[in-house]
Structures are given as structure tokens and as C-alpha cells.
Amino acid sequence: MNYQRSKNLPAIRSSRCLPGGQSLMAPFAALLLLGVSSPAFAAGTVAGTNIENTATASYDGPSGEVQIDSNTVTIVVDELLDVTVTSADPGDVATEPGAEDQVLKFTVTNTGNGTEKYTLTPDVARGGDDFDPTLVSVVIDTNGNGVYDPGVDEIYAAGTNDPELAPDETVTVFVISDIPAAPGDGDRAEVNLSAEAETGTGVPGTSFNGQGDGGGDAVVGTTGADDDDSGFFLIQDASVALAKSASIVDPFGGDSAVPGSVITYTLVATVTGSGTLTGLAVSDPVPADTSYNAESITLEGASLTDSDADADAGSFDGSAIAVELGDIPGGQTRTVTFQVTID
Amino acid sequence: MKRLILTLAALLCAPYTAIAAERVELSSDVYVEKISHDANGRKSVVLEKPLKVIPGDRLVFILKYRNVGDQAAENFVVTNPMPSAVAFQETIDGTELVSIDGGESWGRLKDLRVRMGGGYRNAVPEDVTHIRWNIINGISVGSQGKLTFRGVVR
Known part of the structure; x- marks a missing residue:
């Protein structure tokens, strides 16, 4: 027990207290070797908080149990920056x-x-x-x-x-x-x-006297108080290239451009780059001396209607076709076709 | 090392600040433990009497008692409630009982459990709310003792 050990210590206030100090080192040193770790703290106790410590004791005296208090030690928690x-x-x-x-x-x-x-x-x-x-x-x-x-x-x-x-x-x-x-x-x-x-x-540990919250010092913490x-x-840029080609079928099964021949135009939009082109739309006027073949627009092989009032992406306004392609990421293509007949 | 010796010696020589009436004096002291390394990598520990600390500082609490009366004090029990801003770490002698419920119940730390969710976990030093030493043999006339524990500023 602590009591037994302390009985052997030199008396307090004696001039021989130094050897006692030496003997006390042993337990402290041993504990340090065990690597008592300091826990990590986020913010910790709020600056300006008082830490107060008071111990109490009780013992049996001749006239019954006696309660005593120690003095109270008060320490202020400084501000950590x-x-x-x-x-x-x-x-x-x-x-x-x-x-x-x-x-x-x-x-x-x-x-x-x-x-x-x-x-x-x-x-x-x-x-x-x-x-x-x-x-x-x-x-x-x-x-x-x-x-x-x-x-x-x-x-x-x-x-x-x-x-x-x-x-x-x-x-x-x-x-x-x-x-x-x-x-x-x-x-x-x-x-x-x-x-x-x-x-x-x-540097961590730098102290600013009296500048902490609650009247204490402000002390620079592990971050150096800056970070x-x-x-x-x-x-992510993207660009589009539009390629247009045409194929003709004449009324006789050949490919001559004569009145009555049907021309199929193919528009290929190719988007390149790492970005996305948003709200991409293609439009193409119907050439002179030709007539648009109603409901002939396709997008990626699927038919679109001529109406601009419906939900699909295609429309024809009487002089040009238009297709709303929307948002196209780089590396993709969209193919639009439509047909006209030579007048 | 010399610094440590001198500091600890100074600590031992510190006069009692006993408030106690009756026949037993009880005093409480708190020191902050500063660890530093010299150019050769040797570690030295200095105990300083702090007025101010920062979160993470390691504190050493020293309670001293002395029977200054003319009769033995039997069933001597010392209790130290942990300041809420300090997380208990350990005592030096390991003979303490602890409470993790505000002093309602007591036991050895290794025997205590903390309710967590639907089950329990082992209590850890940071859970401790009170420390207590039962000095069953009492303290005879003129004898004295010292109880030491460590904590870390939360």
C-alpha cells in the first residue's frame, strides 16, 4: 500500500528530502517507458474553463466518523489555436x-x-x-x-x-x-x-500571453494555427463536327438526279473532347428546287414527326428540318437523315 | 535527469496547505508533466505547478495525508472526484477503486462495464468519475502518505 511505502520516506520539510525525490522517480520512469499515450482531442475543453480538484477523506475517530476536505486546486484551461x-x-x-x-x-x-x-x-x-x-x-x-x-x-x-x-x-x-x-x-x-x-x-507551443478566451493565454496547437x-x-472542352452526305434514288431505280428522284441527306454530328456539348441542335434547309418528303426525319434510325409541338426531337417548319440532339458527351455521334424529292 | 530530480525534490519539499480541522490533514496538488528531449535524444520529465493548461496536457495529481492528532485514524478512505475536464489515466500504486457512475458504485476498473446500445463494453480510464483509496489499516499517529494519479486535460 501507498501508506506503507510512504512511511519510509524522509519527513516532509526535512533537508533530506532529495533522496526521497530520487526514489519517487522509479514509478514515473517506468510508466513513461510503457508509453502512456496522450489521447487525441478535437477541440477539447473550452478555453477559460476552470479545472478544480478537491479530494475528500473520511476516517473513524473516537467519537465516530470524521469527514475532511482537501484544499481546492484551480487551473485555467488556456486557448488552443x-x-x-x-x-x-x-x-x-x-x-x-x-x-x-x-x-x-x-x-x-x-x-x-x-x-x-x-x-x-x-x-x-x-x-x-x-x-x-x-x-x-x-x-x-x-x-x-x-x-x-x-x-x-x-x-x-x-x-x-x-x-x-x-x-x-x-x-x-x-x-x-x-x-x-x-x-x-x-x-x-x-x-x-x-x-x-x-x-x-x-510553431506549436508558441504562447500569446493573456490573449486566450477566458483570460488565459492563447497557445498555438499542432496545426500551427494556420492551414x-x-x-x-x-x-473539359468538347467540339462538334457535322458531316453531310447525300444519296439519290431516281424513279427508275438508278441514281440520276432527275425530277422525281428522292435524295436522302445524312447528317452525322461527331462530338470530340472530354467535355459534353449541351443543348446541341442541328438544322438544315431544304434545297431549292426540291420538296421535303413529309415525316421523313430519322434520328439514329428512328422516325421523328414533323410537328414542333410534340415531344419528339424532330420538326419541319416549311423550309428547314431541325433536330434537338440535347446533351452529347465527347466521343459520341448522332446521325440524322431526311428526304427530299427533286421538283 | 538532474532537472527531474530537483523538480521532484521541490515537489516533496512543498509545504502542506492543509485546510483540515480535526486530526488528519489532507492536501491536493496538481502538476503538469512536460516531456522534453535533449540534443542527444534523452527524455526528461519535468513536473511544473501550472496555473494554465491546454487540452492534451498530462496532469499529475498528488494527494497527501498526515495524521497530526494523537490517536490513530481507522478506516481511512480518500475520495477524489475527477474534474469533468480531466480524463483519468491511471494511479501510480494501482490499489484504487473507481466509480464510473458518479460515485454510486465502486470497483476495480477491469471489473466495470459500461452499457452501450443493447450491450456492454469494458470500462476505460476515461469513463472514471471518481477514484477512491481504502486504507484499511488506518493511519497511526504521526504517519503520512501520498496518493498519486494521472489525468489528461480533455
């Missing part, structure tokens, strides 16, 4: 040359234990990527819905509306950029966002 920045897009964000107001999404989390303001710094001119976007603005997700709402979410101005985060609180930040016209299909651009605790940053992460734009 920490922050984590994370790119919140699932991967590269697809964009195209010349696109405006393109959005990359980040989260900034206060991993410290006090309420802290953070300065945000975007960097669009990173090295090692293929092109640099043009920074438009940094926007705070003011309404907290995780989606960039132009005109609703507040534009960030350093020193004016630096986000103030409670321990463990996260704010979403959007970096808005314009894409220049130059980059080609497959080019990538890196955009970085950094956040720094306003109380201060530095950054990058998101990426990926150019």
Missing part, C-alpha cells in the same frame, strides 16, 4: 475555357478550444499546374446551406468580416474564379485557400 482547411469538392471541378464565376468549395474548421477569428487568403497563381484562373471573390456561405448563392452569401473582405468560429464550428467558403480562354481540354488549375488564426500563428488546402479546376 488550431484550424483545419479542407477542399470540399469531391474531385476536380469541370469547367471550360472562358467560363465565368466558377466555384470551388472549402471548409474552415476551428479545431481549437476557443472562439477565434480567421483570416482567409486565396491563391489562384499556384505553380505546377496548367493555367491560372482569375480570382473574382471569396464568399462566405452566410446562410450555411453549403451552396454558393450569389447575392445572398457575403463576399469576404479580409479584416472586415473574417469568420469567427466557436470551437469545433465549421464554415463553408467559396472561391469564385473566371477561367481564361486559353487553356485546352484536360488542363488543370490549382486554387489554394489558407486560414490563419487572428490571435497568432507559429491550407487546394481545389482544382479541370478543363
Whole structure:
């Protein structure tokens, strides 16, 4: 028992207390060798919290049980300055040359234990990527819905509306950029966002006297009180080539272009690149001296009606056929045919 | 190492701040354990009396008791509720009983279970709410002792 061991210690306040100190080292050293680990903490106890410790004891005296309290030791929990920045897009964000107001999404989390303001710094001119976007603005997700709402979410101005985060609180930040016209299909651009605790940053353990929440010090945590992460734009460009061919069948089974011959026009739209062309449509006027053969439009071999009022993609307006192809990803083709008769 | 010795010695020499009336004095001290490595990779441990700590700091709690009366104190029981911001780690002597339910029931940590979902899991040091030592032999006149445990600032 502890009691037995301590009986052998030199008396407290004796000038011989040094040997006692030596003998105490053994259990401490042994415990350290066992590798008592420090658990990991997210934010931990809130800065300014008092840790108070009081022990109580009871014993049997001649006149019954006696209760005593120890003194109370009070320690203040200092503010730990920490922050984590994370790119919140699932991967590269697809964009195209010349696109405006393109959005990359980040989260900034206060991993410290006090309420802290953070300065945000975007960097669009990173090295090692293929092109640099043009920074438009940094926007705070003011309404907290995780989606960039132009005109609703507040534009960030350093020193004016630096986000103030409670321990463990996260704010979403959007970096808005314009894409220049130059980059080609497959080019990538890196955009970085950094956040720094306003109380201060530095080597972990750096202390700012009296600047912590609750009157204690502010101490730089393991993140250095600053962090950054990058998101990426990926150019996904696409282009379309349209090829037109014609075949003729004359009334006699030959292929002469005579009155009454039927011409079948074939339009092949070929989309190339890694992107998708959206809302693609083809139209073709009926040539002079020919008459359109009603209900002759096909798309990928399937007939379409001439009416523009129905749901199908084809129409004829009296002078030209049109087919709405919709969104076509790179690497695909669409084939449209229609027929006319030579007058 | 010399630093450690001196620090621990200073700790032992620290005067009692006993509030106790009656015949037994009980005092509580808290130290923060700073581990540092010198240029040769040797580890040194310094116990400092902190005014301020940060989450993750390792604390050493030292309770001292002494019978200053003229009669033995029998059935001497010392109880230390864990401050809520401190996660219990271990005691130095391993003879303690602990409670994980606010002092309702007591046992050895290895025997305690925590209800989780439909079942139970083994209690871990972080579950401990109170520590208790039963010093059954009591403390004789003039004798003293020390109880030491560790915790980490949550």
C-alpha cells in the first residue's frame, strides 16, 4: 500500500528530502517507458474553463466518523489555436475555357478550444499546374446551406468580416474564379485557400500571453494555427463536327438526279473532347428546287414527326428540318437523315 | 535527469496547505508533466505547478495525508472526484477503486462495464468519475502518505 511505502520516506520539510525525490522517480520512469499515450482531442475543453480538484477523506475517530476536505486546486484551461482547411469538392471541378464565376468549395474548421477569428487568403497563381484562373471573390456561405448563392452569401473582405468560429464550428467558403480562354481540354488549375488564426500563428507551443478566451493565454496547437488546402479546376472542352452526305434514288431505280428522284441527306454530328456539348441542335434547309418528303426525319434510325409541338426531337417548319440532339458527351455521334424529292 | 530530480525534490519539499480541522490533514496538488528531449535524444520529465493548461496536457495529481492528532485514524478512505475536464489515466500504486457512475458504485476498473446500445463494453480510464483509496489499516499517529494519479486535460 501507498501508506506503507510512504512511511519510509524522509519527513516532509526535512533537508533530506532529495533522496526521497530520487526514489519517487522509479514509478514515473517506468510508466513513461510503457508509453502512456496522450489521447487525441478535437477541440477539447473550452478555453477559460476552470479545472478544480478537491479530494475528500473520511476516517473513524473516537467519537465516530470524521469527514475532511482537501484544499481546492484551480487551473485555467488556456486557448488552443488550431484550424483545419479542407477542399470540399469531391474531385476536380469541370469547367471550360472562358467560363465565368466558377466555384470551388472549402471548409474552415476551428479545431481549437476557443472562439477565434480567421483570416482567409486565396491563391489562384499556384505553380505546377496548367493555367491560372482569375480570382473574382471569396464568399462566405452566410446562410450555411453549403451552396454558393450569389447575392445572398457575403463576399469576404479580409479584416472586415473574417469568420469567427466557436470551437469545433465549421464554415463553408467559396472561391469564385473566371477561367481564361486559353487553356485546352484536360488542363488543370490549382486554387489554394489558407486560414490563419487572428490571435497568432507559429510553431506549436508558441504562447500569446493573456490573449486566450477566458483570460488565459492563447497557445498555438499542432496545426500551427494556420492551414491550407487546394481545389482544382479541370478543363473539359468538347467540339462538334457535322458531316453531310447525300444519296439519290431516281424513279427508275438508278441514281440520276432527275425530277422525281428522292435524295436522302445524312447528317452525322461527331462530338470530340472530354467535355459534353449541351443543348446541341442541328438544322438544315431544304434545297431549292426540291420538296421535303413529309415525316421523313430519322434520328439514329428512328422516325421523328414533323410537328414542333410534340415531344419528339424532330420538326419541319416549311423550309428547314431541325433536330434537338440535347446533351452529347465527347466521343459520341448522332446521325440524322431526311428526304427530299427533286421538283 | 538532474532537472527531474530537483523538480521532484521541490515537489516533496512543498509545504502542506492543509485546510483540515480535526486530526488528519489532507492536501491536493496538481502538476503538469512536460516531456522534453535533449540534443542527444534523452527524455526528461519535468513536473511544473501550472496555473494554465491546454487540452492534451498530462496532469499529475498528488494527494497527501498526515495524521497530526494523537490517536490513530481507522478506516481511512480518500475520495477524489475527477474534474469533468480531466480524463483519468491511471494511479501510480494501482490499489484504487473507481466509480464510473458518479460515485454510486465502486470497483476495480477491469471489473466495470459500461452499457452501450443493447450491450456492454469494458470500462476505460476515461469513463472514471471518481477514484477512491481504502486504507484499511488506518493511519497511526504521526504517519503520512501520498496518493498519486494521472489525468489528461480533455
